[in-house]
Amino acid sequence: MLTPPITSRDHVTGNQQGSTEIVEYGDFQCPYCGEAFGVVRDMLQALSNIKFVFRHFPLAESHEYAMDAALAAEAAARQQQFWQMHDALYLHQQQLSDALFPELAKQLQLNLEQFQEDMQDNLLVSKVEADFESGIRSGVNGTPTFFINGKRFNGDYRNLLAAVRH
């Protein structure tokens, strides 16, 4: 079961009042998450009743840029652009590097100085780690892992849309 349930700390997109709640635990450098990004985008376009949440689950020992990418998304969130950065990171997954983060921030017209300062903020590190720990407690065993209405979805993420429609 999803622990804790969706809170005000979470980043929500789709329909805020949606009757179906989907939470993804993801890593911006994980190629399967990159693939799932397209699946989620299609699902949110196809269905209007989805409340979608993304929580960080960076496999930092396996993926060099996973942690910094998560911090970039959180830094962008401080300027109300979490989802724009989330999307940009997945769209540029092949080009992940230290230089990419400020580049994307520029493209999103963020205050660059503030963005780079926020990327160094330990509070954001704690937030990412809290997401990770909640994932462990919720039974996340790899990325991406999805929860539909609080229950872990054990099927193939490519079938997520069908599972939600069902």
Next chain:
Amino acid sequence: MLQIGDKAPDFTLAASPDKMVTLSDLRGKNVILAFYPADWSPVCSDQMALYNETLRFFERHNAVLLGISVDGKWCHKAFAKDRNLHFDLLADFEPKGAVSRQYGVYKDGVSQRALFVMDDQGVIQWSYLSPIGENPGADGILQALETMTKTA
């Protein structure tokens, strides 16, 4: 499969070409034994890669994690290096599967995907046998360690 309350059988196995690990040397620490079928499973869903990230949560409970499979020490060395693992993988290689058999988790030529959590006296406090194709995650281990900390 050994059960809660059983004394964990002692063993000495190679963790690398130049390092042996003896279970009883770890008295005073909680020990997590993670038996698994084989090195080199896919990256993102890999159980050992996950545990590599969760070591810091285990350490909070004075626990060390040991992976065990029937792969040889050179195979483990290459796998651990490739995946940047920060814990020991033990080679239950010769005689093949001897320790896995003692714990009752040897089947069809490999260790099953089984978890044991032992207390600091080497007594099994929790165990879990996962379907072989399913990564059991770390939530069960953490809950077991938390329960042990509370009752200790």
